[in-house]
Amino acid sequence: MTSGPGGRCDPADLENRLRAVVGRPNVLTDRDVTVSYETDWTRRFSGHARCVVRPGTTEEVAEVLRACSAAGVPVVVQGGNTGLVGGGVPAGGEALLSTTRLRALGDVDPVAAQVTVGAGVTLAALQRHVRPHGLDLGVDLAARDSATVGGLVATNAGGEKVIRHGSMRAQVVGLQAVLADGTVLTRLTGLPKDNTGYDLVSLLAGSEGTLAVITAVRVRLVPVLAARTAALLALDGTATALAALAVLREQLPAIEGAELFLATGLDVVRRHTGLPAPLPGEHPAYLLVEVAGRTDPTGELLVALEEVSGLDGVRDVVLASDGPGRERLWRYREAHTEAVSAEGVPVKLDVAVPVGRLADVVAVLPDVVTAAAPGARTVVFGHLGEGNLHVNVLGVAGDPVAEHAVEEAVLRAVAAEGGSISAEHGVGRAKVEWLSLTRSDAEIAVMRAVKGALDPAGLLNPGVLLPR
Amino acid sequence: MTSGPGGRCDPADLENRLRAVVGRPNVLTDRDVTVSYETDWTRRFSGHARCVVRPGTTEEVAEVLRACSAAGVPVVVQGGNTGLVGGGVPAGGEALLSTTRLRALGDVDPVAAQVTVGAGVTLAALQRHVRPHGLDLGVDLAARDSATVGGLVATNAGGEKVIRHGSMRAQVVGLQAVLADGTVLTRLTGLPKDNTGYDLVSLLAGSEGTLAVITAVRVRLVPVLAARTAALLALDGTATALAALAVLREQLPAIEGAELFLATGLDVVRRHTGLPAPLPGEHPAYLLVEVAGRTDPTGELLVALEEVSGLDGVRDVVLASDGPGRERLWRYREAHTEAVSAEGVPVKLDVAVPVGRLADVVAVLPDVVTAAAPGARTVVFGHLGEGNLHVNVLGVAGDPVAEHAVEEAVLRAVAAEGGSISAEHGVGRAKVEWLSLTRSDAEIAVMRAVKGALDPAGLLNPGVLLPR
Numbered sequence: 001m002t003s004g005p006g007g008r009c010d011p012a013d014l015e016n017r018l019r020a021v022v023g024r025p026n027v028l029t030d031r032d033v034t035v036s037y038e039t040d041w042t043r044r045f046s047g048h049a050r051c052v053v054r055p056g057t058t059e060e061v062a063e064v065l066r067a068c069s070a071a072g073v074p075v076v077v078q079g080g081n082t083g084l085v086g087g088g089v090p091a092g093g094e095a096l097l098s099t100t101r102l103r104a105l106g107d108v109d110p111v112a113a114q115v116t117v118g119a120g121v122t123l124a125a126l127q128r129h130v131r132p133h134g135l136d137l138g139v140d141l142a143a144r145d146s147a148t149v150g151g152l153v154a155t156n157a158g159g160e161k162v163i164r165h166g167s168m169r170a171q172v173v174g175l176q177a178v179l180a181d182g183t184v185l186t187r188l189t190g191l192p193k194d195n196t197g198y199d200l201v202s203l204l205a206g207s208e209g210t211l212a213v214i215t216a217v218r219v220r221l222v223p224v225l226a227a228r229t230a231a232l233l234a235l236d237g238t239a240t241a242l243a244a245l246a247v248l249r250e251q252l253p254a255i256e257g258a259e260l261f262l263a264t265g266l267d268v269v270r271r272h273t274g275l276p277a278p279l280p281g282e283h284p285a286y287l288l289v290e291v292a293g294r295t296d297p298t299g300e301l302l303v304a305l306e307e308v309s310g311l312d313g314v315r316d317v318v319l320a321s322d323g324p325g326r327e328r329l330w331r332y333r334e335a336h337t338e339a340v341s342a343e344g345v346p347v348k349l350d351v352a353v354p355v356g357r358l359a360d361v362v363a364v365l366p367d368v369v370t371a372a373a374p375g376a377r378t379v380v381f382g383h384l385g386e387g388n389l390h391v392n393v394l395g396v397a398g399d400p401v402a403e404h405a406v407e408e409a410v411l412r413a414v415a416a417e418g419g420s421i422s423a424e425h426g427v428g429r430a431k432v433e434w435l436s437l438t439r440s441d442a443e444i445a446v447m448r449a450v451k452g453a454l455d456p457a458g459l460l461n462p463g464v465l466l467p468r
Numbered sequence: 469m470t471s472g473p474g475g476r477c478d479p480a481d482l483e484n485r486l487r488a489v490v491g492r493p494n495v496l497t498d499r500d501v502t503v504s505y506e507t508d509w510t511r512r513f514s515g516h517a518r519c520v521v522r523p524g525t526t527e528e529v530a531e532v533l534r535a536c537s538a539a540g541v542p543v544v545v546q547g548g549n550t551g552l553v554g555g556g557v558p559a560g561g562e563a564l565l566s567t568t569r570l571r572a573l574g575d576v577d578p579v580a581a582q583v584t585v586g587a588g589v590t591l592a593a594l595q596r597h598v599r600p601h602g603l604d605l606g607v608d609l610a611a612r613d614s615a616t617v618g619g620l621v622a623t624n625a626g627g628e629k630v631i632r633h634g635s636m637r638a639q640v641v642g643l644q645a646v647l648a649d650g651t652v653l654t655r656l657t658g659l660p661k662d663n664t665g666y667d668l669v670s671l672l673a674g675s676e677g678t679l680a681v682i683t684a685v686r687v688r689l690v691p692v693l694a695a696r697t698a699a700l701l702a703l704d705g706t707a708t709a710l711a712a713l714a715v716l717r718e719q720l721p722a723i724e725g726a727e728l729f730l731a732t733g734l735d736v737v738r739r740h741t742g743l744p745a746p747l748p749g750e751h752p753a754y755l756l757v758e759v760a761g762r763t764d765p766t767g768e769l770l771v772a773l774e775e776v777s778g779l780d781g782v783r784d785v786v787l788a789s790d791g792p793g794r795e796r797l798w799r800y801r802e803a804h805t806e807a808v809s810a811e812g813v814p815v816k817l818d819v820a821v822p823v824g825r826l827a828d829v830v831a832v833l834p835d836v837v838t839a840a841a842p843g844a845r846t847v848v849f850g851h852l853g854e855g856n857l858h859v860n861v862l863g864v865a866g867d868p869v870a871e872h873a874v875e876e877a878v879l880r881a882v883a884a885e886g887g888s889i890s891a892e893h894g895v896g897r898a899k900v901e902w903l904s905l906t907r908s909d910a911e912i913a914v915m916r917a918v919k920g921a922l923d924p925a926g927l928l929n930p931g932v933l934l935p936r
Contacts, residue, residue, distance in 0.1 A: 162661065189888075191822065191854075196889060207665075426664075431664075440653070446651075453917035
């Protein structure tokens with residue numbers, strides 16, 4: 001895009017038309033203001049947007065998309081900008097459509113246990129809205145204060161409760177979205193059974209803004225399960241963590257979290273946070289589990305832990321049934337992200353492997369990384385129930401060759417084990433060149449055909465998800 | 469299609485090519501043999517197939533579709549032929565692709581709790597295959613001995629356990645399918661988290677054979693919950709059934725079935741089966757609930773029923789904790805379909821309404837029907853948890869004008885209440901003219917675009933789901 005005299009944003013007609021739609025304050029072109037939208041928080045992805053436009057209603061979104069379509073200007077869609085694969089950041093020259101003003105909160109329907117909210121509502125705001133009704137969203141994650149519901153759906157976000165409630169797609173019973181040409185799709189009745197054609201809701205969930213702009217979401221809610229107990233197990237390795245989890249799942253249908261972290265990650269967390277060791281001594285692996293119910297689940301957890309403690313390689317256990325105690329245990333796991341970022345810009349990879357291959361993959365990953373980039377440090381943690389590993393590599397950022405070599409090596413190692421190159425973060429721009437590692441040519445061709453059917457001009461999030 | 473001298477099947481090259489692919493015994497053109505494929509079991513839908521072809525492998529399905537594509541001959545896909553909306557029956561002239569020879573049973577994976585089976589495996593065969601491993605499919609329905617897994621997925625079948633496990637789409641973690649042009653899509657790894665692009669598995673689930681031919685399915689399995697107790701409640705009406713269910717759901721996370729039937733349906737069932745009354749006296753409505761767990765759930769059910777029995781309008785309760793007792797209670801509900809069919813050819817409509825509108829809709833439906841067709845009898849039963857009603861109308865079959873008037877009246881009444889014209893049976897041919905009652909023009913346009921993307925020549929199940 002060319003720059004006009006007043007700044008880097010092209011002063012052509014589009015911005016004026018957008019101002020007429022959303023109001024002058026909601027079309028941002030001043031670089032000082034747009035810059036916060038143009039870089040993701042991992043600092044790995046950035047690009048200049050032609051302008052940032054912030055519609056406040058679905059109809060405004062439709063008008064914005066009509067205007068961009070007419071001008072032939074591509075659009076990148078951004079929610080809370082908490083993504084980790086560059087899917088909400090411009091490549092350069094797009095209009096950046098921010099959904100953060102779509103903040104409507106519908107009435108909670110206690111009979112259906114559902115609510116409709118705007119796409120720009122943050123996860124934390126949704127939680128505050130529904131919890132007084134004794135209801136909760138089945139998905140939760142650390143970025144809750146910024147991550148938007150629309151973004152959670154567009155990326156099919158996962159998080160820490162997937163083991164019990166499934167990913168975001170499983171929570172969505174309806175949505176409203178706008179196609180690139182401004183057509184509004186509205187499917188918000190939330191009927192639990194409705195077999196009248198293609199499941200467009202599931203299709204848009206996880207499509208990363210490439211098919212339509214989600215403007216509102218109707219989600220199913222689950223009961224708030226206030227009685228909670230957590231336990232942290234110190235273990236001799238990942239294989240023991242898997243063995244322990246198998247026992248716990250069998251015994252505890254109420255299990256809601258099963259998080260793995262390792263000695264290397266705990267070191268980084270303790271250095272950054274100053275936290276004491278969670279258990280005496282040093283241990284190769286830790287499994288954090290949480291059980292939730294209507295009534296105190298501590299008793300059943302204790303029974304299950306007694307069986308687990310008989311397994312070889314289970315070294316120690318600490319239990320926390322009160323809120324502060326649970327938060328203290330969770331802090332070790334949740335602080336991984338910020339602690340790793342405090343040590344440098346990490347290369348972050350989110351992968352899944354079949355559970356039967358998980359221990360071997362965890363064991364070889366550091367070597368896979370150092371073979372690709374000598375001296376790099378690998379911090380692995382993740383959601384054990386789904387074989388979902390977050391692989392953070394420090395010491396290569398800023399060296400594009402080394403970064404690429406690390407990504408290539410890790411993703412190929414995972415794909416070779418029948419895993420997925422993205423478990424819950426999506427493909428975005430970060431992994432688009434490796435899509436063919438886990439999707440066949442036939443699948444990619446079908447995805448392209450679907451993209452062409454819904455967005456024939458290729459205006460929405462070009463370069464995201466599907467190779468150009 | 470024109471008829472050749474040897475029969476009604478065109479003797480052109482296609483059949484010879486198909487015989488070369490699947491073997492002579494698996495290309496049926498003799499009318500005596502094909503007739504059983506050409507009519508659905510409700511006897512409402514029938515059409516002449518050009519031939520019936522029964523491929524035995526995914527590669528044969530691909531070859532069959534390539535041959536039909538090359539010849540420009542449309543294909544109708546049929547599983548167990550237990551559908552209720554004519555979606556698997558020819559309109560006339562198609563090649564009928566029967567999936568019933570795709571009967572491979574993969575090894576049960578006890579760690580992942582998954583199994584891959586051929587699309588032609590019946591639900592009963594799948595159950596026999598997995599239950600010795602302590603695992604079960606989360607969907608079950610009365611047609612289990614004929615209904616195929618592929619058909620369950622293609623129609624996103626529901627059934628009696630949706631309240632606990634969701635519909636068939638929620639059970640499918642992977643599938644293999646063949647596009648009209650013979651392209652094979654294979655996505656059978658079954659990773660619980662895999663965010664690498666559009667969810668083609670969910671898109672094909674419920675697409676009623678219009679996008680691809682499903683040849684294999686990988687399903688998640690749930691633990692066999694052998695400890696079961698059922699209860700039948702006699703009630704003064706549907707509103708009380710809903711109030712009772714609200715209490716039971718709140719108290720019993722282990723609830724697995726919640727079936728509604730009414731006095732009119734019970735009369736038909738008893739006349740056909742000779743069964744005695746399930747409870748003394750006559751009552752307007754009955755709610756059949758079943759609770760399942762690892763350990764005997766009778767105690768918790770009794771506690772919940774004690775609270776329920778305090779509700780106004782709850783007249784009587786009978787409990788059955790042993791197998792024969794439960795079967796006896798279920799027989800009243802499951803015999804509805806056969807009993808209604810024994811009294812005549814019913815018009816069968818499967819609809820859903822928001823739970824808050826359910827009691828009113830049930831109350832007015834008989835009047836809605838008789839206003840459209842005086843003298844018609846209405847038998848309503850269904851899955852209460854999802855507001856899913858099966859509306860069976862006797863006394864109009866054979867009179868196309870009356871049949872159409874009844875369908876029109878019921879579907880419009882349901883749509884006016886925010887309901888769906890098909891809860892779990894799909895659209896098929898039966899409801900295609902009413903699709904616009906529950907899907908907007910924009911949604912139908914998007915569905916057509918998706919259909920055009922995957923099946924540009926419109927070869928698969930023409931006339932099913934989408935209006936021609």
